[in-house]
Amino acid sequence: MSADIEKTLLRSMARSDEIEAEIASDPGKFRVLTGDRPTGRLHLGHYLGTLANRVRLQDAGVETWIIVADYQVIMDRDDAGPLAERVFGLVADYLSVGIDPAKSPIFTHSAVPALNQLMLPFLSMVTDSELRRNPTVKAEHAATGGRPMSGLLFTYPVHQAADILFCKANLVPVGKDQLPHLETSRVVARRFNDKYAPVFPLPEALLSTTANVLGIDGEKMSKSRGNTIELAMTEDETAKQLRRAVTDSDRRITYDPVNRPEVANLLQIASSCSGESPQALAEQIGDGGGAALKALVTESVNERLRPIRARRKELESDRSYLASVLAAGNAKANETAESTLAEVREAMGMIYSA
Numbered sequence: 234m235s236a237d238i239e240k241t242l243l244r245s246m247a248r249s250d251e252i253e254a255e256i257a258s259d260p261g262k263f264r265v266l267t268g269d270r271p272t273g274r275l276h277l278g279h280y281l282g283t284l285a286n287r288v289r290l291q292d293a294g295v296e297t298w299i300i301v302a303d304y305q306v307i308m309d310r311d312d313a314g315p316l317a318e319r320v321f322g323l324v325a326d327y328l329s330v331g332i333d334p335a336k337s338p339i340f341t342h343s344a345v346p347a348l349n350q351l352m353l354p355f356l357s358m359v360t361d362s363e364l365r366r367n368p369t370v371k372a373e374h375a376a377t378g379g380r381p382m383s384g385l386l387f388t389y390p391v392h393q394a395a396d397i398l399f400c401k402a403n404l405v406p407v408g409k410d411q412l413p414h415l416e417t418s419r420v421v422a423r424r425f426n427d428k429y430a431p432v433f434p435l436p437e438a439l440l441s442t443t444a445n446v447l448g449i450d451g452e453k454m455s456k457s458r459g460n461t462i463e464l465a466m467t468e469d470e471t472a473k474q475l476r477r478a479v480t481d482s483d484r485r486i487t488y489d490p491v492n493r494p495e496v497a498n499l500l501q502i503a504s505s506c507s508g509e510s511p512q513a514l515a516e517q518i519g520d521g522g523g524a525a526l527k528a529l530v531t532e533s534v535n536e537r538l539r540p541i542r543a544r545r546k547e548l549e550s551d552r553s554y555l556a557s558v559l560a561a562g563n564a565k566a567n568e569t570a571e572s573t574l575a576e577v578r579e580a581m582g583m584i585y586s587a
């Protein structure tokens with residue numbers, strides 16, 4: 234980690250603690266923008282890592298906007314897949330975990346022209362060498378396995394700045410790895426404000442505090458590795474998936490993240506779902522070995538996801554309701570984006586009425 238990034242990280246960690254205290258006393262001060270790419274179903278890692286936190290913020294009274302980032306799907310792959318299917322699946326995932334569309338608008342890039350138009354003035358605020366140096370662009374590009382970089386991938390931190398700034402969000406929940414992103418949004422906002430007029434807040438990062446759970450093989454939980462537990466799986470599918478989990482040959486179960494990372498991760502998953510400490514769970518299993526550990530994890534995951542899955546099943550079959558949720562979110566996003574774009578035109582001297 235470079236000294237610069239480390240400094241940003243330390244500052245953001247301290248600031249995140251302060252922000253949590255401010256949220257508790259005055260949630261109305263904040264507007265959150267966050268979201269996901271519609272590339273597939275959400276999994277337990279998403280739920281424990283970000284979705285539960287969004288619901289927490291929403292329920293604490295923080296206005297929370299959720300973007301389904303459909304234009305981000307086409308930046309690093311040839312085939313966007315069954316987009317509509319995935320967008321509706323994502324909306325169903327959101328609603329089933331407790332996102333309340335009356336409080337938290339859910340919308341897509343492609344339905345909000347004024348948001349996308351902000352990208353043009355914003356692109357004028359950054360240089361190509363700044364984009365080339367952006368660690369997230371580099372990481373995303375590396376993950377495509379040598380595919381030539383598209384212009385959209387190259388500029389996506391700026392597009393993401395438009396996602397955040399169109400609704401003047403001042404808070405973005407992020408994992409550590411995404412801090413450089415937010416830095417681009419802050420730079421764009423600062424430069425725009427300095428050059429034209431103070432239109433935008435400088436968005437801040439809210440670092441997640443939850444333990445990062447890994448997949449059933451102890452690697453990063455991701456669909457391409459086949460190591461996830463999807464919210465949409467049945468209880469049987471969950472049990473089957475967890476039987477494939479990697480453990481070790483020591484029958485005595487202990488919580489030892491350094492020497493037994495896979496076992497520790499499974500305990501961590503069960504702990505995140507049940508609220509009991511991983512140490513207590515390990516003790517409970519004693520020398521029941523991997524099979525008992527997997528059974529316990531399955532039980533706690535299924536228990537935690539049961540009400541979510543029941544709701545998801547209902548929602549899944551109600552396509553017209555899901556469409557109406559998106560339509561309402563898109564309408565709200567359009568209204569806000571148009572109003573921000575009008576301010577931007579004005580600040581830039583681009584109003585040409587008589």
Ligand code: TRP
Binds near residue numbers: 266267269270300
């Ligand atoms: N990049 C995020 C992802 O891949 C999705 C996203 C798009 C986002 N725009 C955003 C997240 C703005 C936070 C803020 O999941």
